[in-house]
Amino acid sequence: xKRQRYLVFLLPLALLVSSxxxxxxxxxxxxxxxxxxxxxxENIYVSDANGENIKDVVVRSQRDFxxxxxxxxxxxxxxxxxxxxxxxxxxxxxxxxxxxxxxxxDAAGDPDYSPDGRQLIYFSDEPRPRDxxxxxxxxxxxxQLTATSDFDEMSPRWAPDGRHVAFVGKxxxxxxxxxxxxxxxxxxxxxxxxxxxxxxxxxxxxxxDGAKLVYVRVSDGKFDVAxxxxxxxxxxxxxxxxxxxxxxxxxxxxxxxxxxTRTDFAEKAPGTPAIVSVDLDSLEETKLVQGRFP
Numbered sequence: 001x002k003r004q005r006y007l008v009f010l011l012p013l014a015l016l017v018s019s020x021x022x023x024x025x026x027x028x029x030x031x032x033x034x035x036x037x038x039x040x041x042e043n044i045y046v047s048d049a050n051g052e053n054i055k056d057v058v059v060r061s062q063r064d065f066x067x068x069x070x071x072x073x074x075x076x077x078x079x080x081x082x083x084x085x086x087x088x089x090x091x092x093x094x095x096x097x098x099x100x101x102x103x104x105x106d107a108a109g110d111p112d113y114s115p116d117g118r119q120l121i122y123f124s125d126e127p128r129p130r131d132x133x134x135x136x137x138x139x140x141x142x143x144q145l146t147a148t149s150d151f152d153e154m155s156p157r158w159a160p161d162g163r164h165v166a167f168v169g170k171x172x173x174x175x176x177x178x179x180x181x182x183x184x185x186x187x188x189x190x191x192x193x194x195x196x197x198x199x200x201x202x203x204x205x206x207x208x209d210g211a212k213l214v215y216v217r218v219s220d221g222k223f224d225v226a227x228x229x230x231x232x233x234x235x236x237x238x239x240x241x242x243x244x245x246x247x248x249x250x251x252x253x254x255x256x257x258x259x260x261t262r263t264d265f266a267e268k269a270p271g272t273p274a275i276v277s278v279d280l281d282s283l284e285e286t287k288l289v290q291g292r293f294p
Contacts, residue, residue, distance in 0.1 A: 025067055025068050026253050027069050028073045031049055032046050033047055033048075033259065036067060043064055046093050047288075055094070057076070057093065058078075058098060062082060064089065066078055066248070068113070070113055071115060071117040073093070074092065075090050075092050075093070076090065077090045082100070085104045085107050085125075086108065087102045087106075087107075087108060088101045088102040088111045107124060107125040110122055110154065113158065115161075116162055117137065118136065119137060120134070121133070121135075121157075121158060129148070130152035130154050131145070131147055131153055132145040132146045150172050150173075151172060154202075155167055155202060160207075160208060160210040166182055166213055167181050167204070177201075178202050179201055180194045194215075194228065200217070201218075202216055203215055203216045205251060207255045208255050211229065212227050212228065213230060214226070214249045216249065222240070223241030223245050224240050225258060225260055225278070238258060238278055239258070247260060256280055256281070259288065261273060261276075271287070272293075274288075275287070
């Protein structure tokens, strides 16, 4: 699968499975971050939380992206493309023990561990319907959580309570925008948290206290990083794209900052792609890692 440059009106759906740079996901102890930059193709890297001491973890001729840590910090799961199919992979932070954990026939991606490490949630991908699945780690059994022929569920992320999952939902109708939803994995109850008709939201991530969600919102081609306070429903924009894309935000360990990617799909904006951190009190931004376009 070759890298593509997407038109703005396609971004909210397309970026769920392919983008020029993936974010800095913090290790459980907060000392390291894992990320991927496009570089013909994407590769997986780990660095200190301040962007120093960058290490190559997975560097090969195929696309590897969207890394997430296991709860014990022993390994990283991510999405790879093999024979034009998205599959789930895992690797140790030092690059050892790289292996594939989903079959090509399953077309799966965007994995995320439950807080106790006992389950792995992911979404199925084309040519299969985009639904959510959860895998019991001990038994290896996969359970389908959603089965909607007229609706796509993507980019699932566990809440700290281990019961709820935030995901991106999008109706399969012309002109529909994506929203951030919550799913109770025990009861199956679904709640549309954003419910916006003219704004597309994607790439959700929970705060460590479970009180907030951060995500990307796109309106009229303008990218913002926003926080939603779950109890009140109040939304706060904490960073803007300023004419370029902002992607895949993550909370830092103490929830005092957000790390995300700034990138330019035209590959021209100076200082991009880059992993940046924004302080939630001052909204001051700090560049952590500078990437490069091929």
